[in-house]
Amino acid sequence: MEPHTTPGTAPKVRARAVTRTFGHGTRQVHALGPLDMDIQHGEFCCIVGPSGCGKSTFLRIVAGLVRPSGGEVELRAGRRHPAAMIPQDYGIYDWKTVLANVRFGLDVQRVPRKAADARARDWLHRLGLADFADAYPATLSGGMRQRVAIARALAVEPEVLLLDEPFAALDAQLRTILQDELLAVCQATRTTALFVTHSLEEAIVLGDRVVVMSARPGRVIAERHPPFDRPRTGAMRRAPRFAALQSELWELLRDEVQRAGAGAAAPADPVGKPS
Numbered sequence: 001m002e003p004h005t006t007p008g009t010a011p012k013v014r015a016r017a018v019t020r021t022f023g024h025g026t027r028q029v030h031a032l033g034p035l036d037m038d039i040q041h042g043e044f045c046c047i048v049g050p051s052g053c054g055k056s057t058f059l060r061i062v063a064g065l066v067r068p069s070g071g072e073v074e075l076r077a078g079r080r081h082p083a084a085m086i087p088q089d090y091g092i093y094d095w096k097t098v099l100a101n102v103r104f105g106l107d108v109q110r111v112p113r114k115a116a117d118a119r120a121r122d123w124l125h126r127l128g129l130a131d132f133a134d135a136y137p138a139t140l141s142g143g144m145r146q147r148v149a150i151a152r153a154l155a156v157e158p159e160v161l162l163l164d165e166p167f168a169a170l171d172a173q174l175r176t177i178l179q180d181e182l183l184a185v186c187q188a189t190r191t192t193a194l195f196v197t198h199s200l201e202e203a204i205v206l207g208d209r210v211v212v213m214s215a216r217p218g219r220v221i222a223e224r225h226p227p228f229d230r231p232r233t234g235a236m237r238r239a240p241r242f243a244a245l246q247s248e249l250w251e252l253l254r255d256e257v258q259r260a261g262a263g264a265a266a267p268a269d270p271v272g273k274p275s
């Protein structure tokens with residue numbers, strides 16, 4: 001299918017014929033692609049797909065952490081820090097204080113200590129963690145650790161934020177609160193976001209666009225634009241159009257999840273299947 005584009009604008013991220021294989025010979029795994037995708041400046045793009053279809057691999061390629069085996073990814077960024085990634089395990093360091101964790105990317109960029117501290121404290125304040133600057137992550141709740149990871153990624157002011165199932169381990173209430181906070185921050189800072197989730201509901205609540213991937217090797221098989229104004233409220237979840245879109249996405253995904261499940265045990269609620 002044709003990648004999503006807006007005429008006259010250059011996409012922030014442009015992926016063309018991206019493939020990735022791991023291993024060699026009989027043990028080779030074709031994990032991804034060929035995959036085409038354009039992500040526009042300021043867009044919040046959610047990716048859903050069966051387990052093991054290459055979603056994390058694609059994020060890591062966009063982040064520059066993994067090389068594609070074929071094709072190319074172009075990230076149009078003017079700043080020194082084009083992309084920041086929040087991995088599935090949050091990636092925060094238990095031996096560093098909350099402040100030092102949030103300052104980490106700035107230290108790597110060699111931002112002077114005073115300015116880095118001020119910027120890190122500002123992000124801690126924005127995410128409700130101002131009182132925990134000197135705490136160690138082990139003393140924080142899951143939701144607070146997740147906020148530290150978000151603050152750390154946003155502190156470097158990336159042009160593209162890459163999030164790999166960031167809220168999967170959180171309870172439903174906290175998940176909703178952090179979804180709202182993340183959306184508000186991304187909109188205020190015009191940050192482009194690429195967000196991987198197993199939850200169709202989450203994808204519809206957050207996404208300007210929901211991209212559906214096939215079973216491994218992951219390709220884009222469909223995309224939908226949730227037709228809801230922002231800010232999106234809890235009431236939207238009860239709207240008939242919400243349920244209809246969730247069912248439509250599940251129909252698109254069902255076969256792919258079954259195909260993926262033929263090779264591996266599927267999770268209990270693989271993609272937020274509507275009940």
Ligand SMILES: Nc1ncnc2c1ncn2[C@@H]1O[C@H](COP(=O)(O)OP(=O)(O)OP(=O)(O)O)[C@@H](O)[C@H]1O
Pocket residue numbers: 022023029031049050051052053054055056057058216
């Ligand atoms: N470093 C690696 N070495 C070997 N195989 C890998 C490596 N990274 C990923 N794979 C394989 O590539 C495939 C895609 O993995 P990936 O983690 O990208 O999928 P995913 O869609 O993010 O899965 P999930 O939804 O379960 O997190 C899987 O079969 C995985 O085992």
